[in-house]
Amino acid sequence: MTIISRGFSGRRSGAEAKLPPGQYLTTDFPVLSAGPTPHIPLDRWEFTIDDGSNVLKRWDWKSFRELPSETITTDLHCVTRWSKLGTSWEGVPLDVLVADVKSDLPYAMFRSYGDYTTNLPLKDVMNKQAWIAFKYDGADLEPEHGGPARLLVPHLYLWKSAKWVKGMTLMPHDKPGFWENLGYHIYGDPWKEQRYSNE
Amino acid sequence: MEGTAVLERVTWRAAKVVAVHDETATARTLALAVRDWPGQVAGQHVDVRLTAPDGYSAVRSYSISSAPSSDGRIEITVERLPNGEVSPYLTQEVMVGDELELRGPIGGWFVWRRDQTEPIQLLAGGSGIVPLMAMIRSRRSAGSSAPFRLLYSVREPEKVFYRDELRTLSNQGDSVVITYAYTRVTPNDWPRPAGRVDASLIATSTWPSTAGPTIYVCGPTSFVEHATDLLIAGGHDREKIRTERFGATGERK
Numbered sequence: 001m002t003i004i005s006r007g008f009s010g011r012r013s014g015a016e017a018k019l020p021p022g023q024y025l026t027t028d029f030p031v032l033s034a035g036p037t038p039h040i041p042l043d044r045w046e047f048t049i050d051d052g053s054n055v056l057k058r059w060d061w062k063s064f065r066e067l068p069s070e071t072i073t074t075d076l077h078c079v080t081r082w083s084k085l086g087t088s089w090e091g092v093p094l095d096v097l098v099a100d101v102k103s104d105l106p107y108a109m110f111r112s113y114g115d116y117t118t119n120l121p122l123k124d125v126m127n128k129q130a131w132i133a134f135k136y137d138g139a140d141l142e143p144e145h146g147g148p149a150r151l152l153v154p155h156l157y158l159w160k161s162a163k164w165v166k167g168m169t170l171m172p173h174d175k176p177g178f179w180e181n182l183g184y185h186i187y188g189d190p191w192k193e194q195r196y197s198n199e
Numbered sequence: 200m201e202g203t204a205v206l207e208r209v210t211w212r213a214a215k216v217v218a219v220h221d222e223t224a225t226a227r228t229l230a231l232a233v234r235d236w237p238g239q240v241a242g243q244h245v246d247v248r249l250t251a252p253d254g255y256s257a258v259r260s261y262s263i264s265s266a267p268s269s270d271g272r273i274e275i276t277v278e279r280l281p282n283g284e285v286s287p288y289l290t291q292e293v294m295v296g297d298e299l300e301l302r303g304p305i306g307g308w309f310v311w312r313r314d315q316t317e318p319i320q321l322l323a324g325g326s327g328i329v330p331l332m333a334m335i336r337s338r339r340s341a342g343s344s345a346p347f348r349l350l351y352s353v354r355e356p357e358k359v360f361y362r363d364e365l366r367t368l369s370n371q372g373d374s375v376v377i378t379y380a381y382t383r384v385t386p387n388d389w390p391r392p393a394g395r396v397d398a399s400l401i402a403t404s405t406w407p408s409t410a411g412p413t414i415y416v417c418g419p420t421s422f423v424e425h426a427t428d429l430l431i432a433g434g435h436d437r438e439k440i441r442t443e444r445f446g447a448t449g450e451r452k
Contacts, residue, residue: 008251011284
């Protein structure tokens, strides 16, 4: 049963057709974080890949930035209902980072400075679906938006695109991260409106 | 990690507007009677859905400002955004007796639970006071003796939400110590010139890190970034600071 709200007509922009269900368009870039913004000096930054017991790969900022990167133009969809279209990023595809990792573990927990975590199936970060992004709109990524580097997985709700990312732990089974433990959906597909854990 | 099982049932529920109250010239509190409301924890929010006669609908999230109660009523306080789609309706159109839909409660991180006994520091920027007010009210309704402090940054005296209730709390010496920081216009004879929160105000009006407070910061992004930077510079552990931000980067209100 839907209740009609007396006198409500809404404001349709015509852009809704491009948006997942329940989203609205914004031209701003809102910030959502659970705690203070960490400020990470580049000489202390690193990104590691491990399998839960051993570190398999490690990059410092210099070696990370020597990896091949690409520019990405993509739409963003936040679970708090804003969407932003046509954002422009530069980052290293995850394909490059895991290229010579010898593992067949099918899931990953991404870890951030500030102790944020989020889980993803490995297949969702392969094949040019995910990047470690370090530039937004042509400029170095601001700390409040996840700089110096964040995960970018634009086909899922934006909480999956972990800010201040510092590594990924490969896992045999899927396991909830920070928001997933607090009631958000384990996968988070905006087109299926998978916002909360029972959807 | 605490606070699991936040969203047992996030179904849409019918809600009837049972009272409205203007907090300021641009903000209104709506009291809603919600069918089968499961109850909430202070700091949580709800999704509100409005539907037009042709089926078009819009959903926005609003923090709950009331303490948990058993009568199925909640209150939300909505600030009108200049180009908003939903907030003008909720602050200007809606009348007692109107129905809308909501679901929740949502959110298990930015919450205060009644079994928390440690000192609590609240920092509000503008309408960021709303979920923090729910915590202050919950403290009272739970009979908690946790010592609370609130630092409320607000543009001018006329923009203060819950003014009378906060004044009463201040006068009762009820272990909720309230400090205002006016950023643009101060009351007459106010000791501190208008300006944003700074390190000296943090040092004189908030819990020192040695008191071990849990800290909740809510407001526009620029406020939250600034305030949390000051808190960390003041020696607080980042693990003790929980934030909720709204609005865009660099937004000037």
